[in-house]
Amino acid sequence: MTMKIALPDETGQKSxxxxxxxxxxxxxxxxxxxRIVYSAAHVVADPFSAAAPSGQPAIDWEKTMAxxxxxAGMGLGIAxxxxxxxxxxxxxxxxxxxxxxxxxxxxxxxxxxxxxxTDHLDLYQVSTVDEVIRGYMLQAEAIxxxxxxLILMASRALARVANGPADYKRVYREVLTNCDQPVILHxxxxxxxxxxxxxxxSQDFDAALETVLSIIGENRNRVDGIKISxxxxxxxxxxxxxxxxxxxxxxxxxxxYPELIQGDDQGFSHALLGIFDPIAVAAVTAVRQLGEGNxxxxxxxxxxxxxxxxxxxxxxxxxxxxxxxxLAWLNGFQDHFIMLNGAQSMxxxxxxxxxxxxxxxxxxxxxxxxxxxxxxxxxxxxxxxDA
Numbered sequence: 001m002t003m004k005i006a007l008p009d010e011t012g013q014k015s016x017x018x019x020x021x022x023x024x025x026x027x028x029x030x031x032x033x034x035r036i037v038y039s040a041a042h043v044v045a046d047p048f049s050a051a052a053p054s055g056q057p058a059i060d061w062e063k064t065m066a067x068x069x070x071x072a073g074m075g076l077g078i079a080x081x082x083x084x085x086x087x088x089x090x091x092x093x094x095x096x097x098x099x100x101x102x103x104x105x106x107x108x109x110x111x112x113x114x115x116x117x118t119d120h121l122d123l124y125q126v127s128t129v130d131e132v133i134r135g136y137m138l139q140a141e142a143i144x145x146x147x148x149x150l151i152l153m154a155s156r157a158l159a160r161v162a163n164g165p166a167d168y169k170r171v172y173r174e175v176l177t178n179c180d181q182p183v184i185l186h187x188x189x190x191x192x193x194x195x196x197x198x199x200x201x202s203q204d205f206d207a208a209l210e211t212v213l214s215i216i217g218e219n220r221n222r223v224d225g226i227k228i229s230x231x232x233x234x235x236x237x238x239x240x241x242x243x244x245x246x247x248x249x250x251x252x253x254x255x256x257y258p259e260l261i262q263g264d265d266q267g268f269s270h271a272l273l274g275i276f277d278p279i280a281v282a283a284v285t286a287v288r289q290l291g292e293g294n295x296x297x298x299x300x301x302x303x304x305x306x307x308x309x310x311x312x313x314x315x316x317x318x319x320x321x322x323x324x325x326x327l328a329w330l331n332g333f334q335d336h337f338i339m340l341n342g343a344q345s346m347x348x349x350x351x352x353x354x355x356x357x358x359x360x361x362x363x364x365x366x367x368x369x370x371x372x373x374x375x376x377x378x379x380x381x382x383x384x385x386d387a
Contacts, residue, residue, distance in 0.1 A: 090340030
């Protein structure tokens with residue numbers, strides 16, 4: 001029997017929606033996949049904690065780690081303690097380090113990159129570039145002491161105190177000199193974090209591009225690659241075509257990832273994506289097809305997920321984590337839809353309705369009956385039950 005559910009529109013009028021999606025079969029990547037693929041992973045809040053949502057983050061470590069086992073079990077890399085984990089929007093540095101420690105301990109053989117930033121600093125007390133350097137080094141040393149590899153996250157503190165490109169070059173030079181393995185740099189656009197506007201010392205893309213290339217060129221042996229999250233495929237391709245040989249481009253473009261991962265006759269992007277948290281099984285299936293030479297199959301698998309990604313990552317983009325965790329709840333990876341910092345409230349009901357429809361349409365509701373039951377629970381909370 002085809003399942004159906006009454007879904008409201010933006011006026012509250014309800015109409016029957018019949019589910020049509022066929023859930024993906026379980027999949028895993030081969031030992032040497034066609035692309036390096038990292039999924040940035042979310043954290044699961046502890047809904048029973050007495051801590052205020054605006055206070056210290058309360059994490060359900062068991063469920064949080066179970067999701068990482070799920071990702072690694074499919075062969076996906078994990079981008080740990082990054083933006084998708086609500087880093088800087090609920091997840092603080094001390095819990096980030098604990099998350100990194102647990103992942104390193106429980107999944108020692110997994111491909112993991114760990115977010116290293118300066119978010120332990122009091123943003124409004126930092127006044128010098130030297131403080132930013134020391135901040136980066138404190139986190140780098142703590143992560144490296146655990147044997148973890150680094151993803152150098154963009155720094156709000158650096159964006160605040162830097163006087164121009166020279167300050168960025170100095171900070172990255174000094175930090176990279178003290179890294180024990182090649183790192184992934186991260187160019188995070190202001191659509192993901194408004195406090196990073198003008199990063200690399202300029203609001204002009206061409207000027208920022210030259211600064212980034214200069215940093216990579218000067219520190220070539222210490223840079224594994226760069227993740228660029230600007231939601232602009234042309235800017236990513238421009239940078240990709242100018243990277244030195246052996247430096248990887250990791251797409252962070254949650255709008256255009258199929259085209260960028262497929263690539264063109266001048267190169268391709270690997271992946272380090274927040275959207276690969278909720279669409280992990282589709283991502284694995286597609287990259288496996290790509291490695292088998294089935295480009296058409298790769299696109300047929302991944303292209304239908306793009307409308308879902310665009311909905312989840314729509315402006316204001318920094319609240320995309322709400323859609324990610326919503327799907328984790330619908331799909332049974334956690335028993336509730338509560339987030340750090342109360343972030344479950346940062347998207348309106350029509351977003352959840354559309355995400356439900358789109359996820360069904362591309363086969364990303366792995367247990368449709370459970371998803372319908374949970375969607376009805378959410379609708380009842382909003383006063384839109386069938387009763």
